Amino acid sequence: MTATAAPPATALAELLRSMADDEFVIGFSDSEWTGIAPLLEEDVAMSSLAQDELGHAAALYGLLGELTGTDPDALAYDREPEDYRHCRLLDHGRGDWAMTIARRFLYDSADVVRLEALAGGTWSPLAELVGKLVREERYHRMHAGAWLDRLARADGEPRDRLIAALAELAPDAATVFTPLPGEQALLEAGILGAPMTQLEAHWRASIAPTFADLDLPMPPPARDPERGRLDHVDAFRWLWGEFTSVRRADPGATW
Amino acid sequence: MSEAGVHIGVARARAAAAAGHGRAVPAHAPVDEDAIRTALREVMDPELPMLSVLDLGIVHRVDVTPGEGLIHVEILPTFVGCPALELIKTSIAERLAAFGRPVEVTATFEIPWTSERISPAGRAALLAAGIAPPGADSADAMGLAPGGLIDLEPRVPCPHCGSRRTQLENVFGPTQCRTIRYCADCRQPFEAIKPV
Numbered sequence: 001m002t003a004t005a006a007p008p009a010t011a012l013a014e015l016l017r018s019m020a021d022d023e024f025v026i027g028f029s030d031s032e033w034t035g036i037a038p039l040l041e042e043d044v045a046m047s048s049l050a051q052d053e054l055g056h057a058a059a060l061y062g063l064l065g066e067l068t069g070t071d072p073d074a075l076a077y078d079r080e081p082e083d084y085r086h087c088r089l090l091d092h093g094r095g096d097w098a099m100t101i102a103r104r105f106l107y108d109s110a111d112v113v114r115l116e117a118l119a120g121g122t123w124s125p126l127a128e129l130v131g132k133l134v135r136e137e138r139y140h141r142m143h144a145g146a147w148l149d150r151l152a153r154a155d156g157e158p159r160d161r162l163i164a165a166l167a168e169l170a171p172d173a174a175t176v177f178t179p180l181p182g183e184q185a186l187l188e189a190g191i192l193g194a195p196m197t198q199l200e201a202h203w204r205a206s207i208a209p210t211f212a213d214l215d216l217p218m219p220p221p222a223r224d225p226e227r228g229r230l231d232h233v234d235a236f237r238w239l240w241g242e243f244t245s246v247r248r249a250d251p252g253a254t255w
Numbered sequence: 256m257s258e259a260g261v262h263i264g265v266a267r268a269r270a271a272a273a274a275g276h277g278r279a280v281p282a283h284a285p286v287d288e289d290a291i292r293t294a295l296r297e298v299m300d301p302e303l304p305m306l307s308v309l310d311l312g313i314v315h316r317v318d319v320t321p322g323e324g325l326i327h328v329e330i331l332p333t334f335v336g337c338p339a340l341e342l343i344k345t346s347i348a349e350r351l352a353a354f355g356r357p358v359e360v361t362a363t364f365e366i367p368w369t370s371e372r373i374s375p376a377g378r379a380a381l382l383a384a385g386i387a388p389p390g391a392d393s394a395d396a397m398g399l400a401p402g403g404l405i406d407l408e409p410r411v412p413c414p415h416c417g418s419r420r421t422q423l424e425n426v427f428g429p430t431q432c433r434t435i436r437y438c439a440d441c442r443q444p445f446e447a448i449k450p451v
Contacts, residue, residue, distance in 0.1 A: 055337070
């Protein structure tokens with residue numbers, strides 16, 4: 001049994017919402033490849049990744065729901081698009097395969113750093129869940145890394161498309177590390193191990209050797225660092241319309 | 256139990272006390288942890304039906320309140336998003352209903368389930384079913400290469416011919432807990448338990 005001090009609930013809720021929304025949105029984006037991925041093995045892989053991420057989102061919405069007394073399904077499906085707090089990196093539309101790989105690599109490499117900063121935190125429900133998540137996310141990071149390598153080393157169109165995707169994502173690449181409202185309270189409570197600015201530096205150091213090895217341009221600082229989880233764009237509104245369509249078709253239905 | 260334990264799933268599987276599965280125990284049979292664990296040997300995983308929940312290593316804690324009290328089983332999800340979790344909880348609750356007491360089955364992440372938790376008997380059952388079991392020791396089970404990355408080519412023996420000339424085809428497989436490999440000697444694809 002782990003002793004748990006009363007957590008700073010408002011700040012903790014912001015953290016959980018940002019993480020849950022990240023996992024939910026990338027998981028749903030992954031699922032768009034089911035049936036149409038460029039290789040059969042990738043069809044299986046993207047579908048499995050989607051299942052993992054939506055499972056992670058469900059667990060995080062579950063914690064958020066217990067903390068705030070809200071139904072996890074309502075958290076996932078009943079909010080307006082502007083109330084989601086996923087990072088802008090995940091706002092870009094599915095695009096081509098290179099875009100999917102570029103986004104996945106940037107997100108997965110950042111997610112691993114964020115999870116490491118939460119492992120061993122003082123709020124045990126989250127720390128325990130994170131202990132499980134890191135074991136699964138490691139495979140996601142490996143998958144994205146293998147594809148980044150493959151596209152970057154291919155001459156011609158694959159590399160050109162990857163460079164174009166990275167350029168489109170560049171202004172939002174670092175938005176996983178957007179400072180959270182109430183972040184100081186999370187640091188003081190020992191829930192989050194380091195400030196987001198410091199985690200971003202860790203992330204940059206972690207991907208720099210790969211980017212240098214593949215001769216890819218490192219992502220610049222975020223375009224608008226304070227608003228990295230706000231101002232969602234039309235591509236997300238479209239995705240929101242997709243993932244809420246069944247729920248909205250018959251509100252309150254049970255299955 | 257830890258109040259901090261994460262209870263996932265909306266409904267806690269509660270069994271109707273007299274579910275009548277034809278497996279009622281004698282009225283005076285002792286109900287203790289051993290009796291519960293023995294009963295759990297009959298509850299199989301829905302996605303790996305050759306493995307009981309005990310051999311899979313997901314039974315974390317069994318608490319029996321003395322007298323006529325609650326039987327509480329805590330299980331460890333193999334993967335956070337395991338879609339079989341609710342079915343497993345229900346299967347456990349239905350089997351334990353034979354003890355004629357209230358039953359509660361909850362899931363927790365208090366400790367992570369790892370593929371090392373699969374029992375020797377479970378590993379043998381997997382192998383017999385043509386699914387390569389995970390390595391037995393920690394480093395091997397995780398397949399960790401230097402730098403903390405996962406070794407893409409750990410020497411997982413082929414479950415059909417025993418050859419170690421096998422390669423990873425897809426780290427993702429038909430369920431979250433399986434990968435797809437290929438044997439260069441008997442030229443058969445096979446599934447292997449994903450080391451976590």
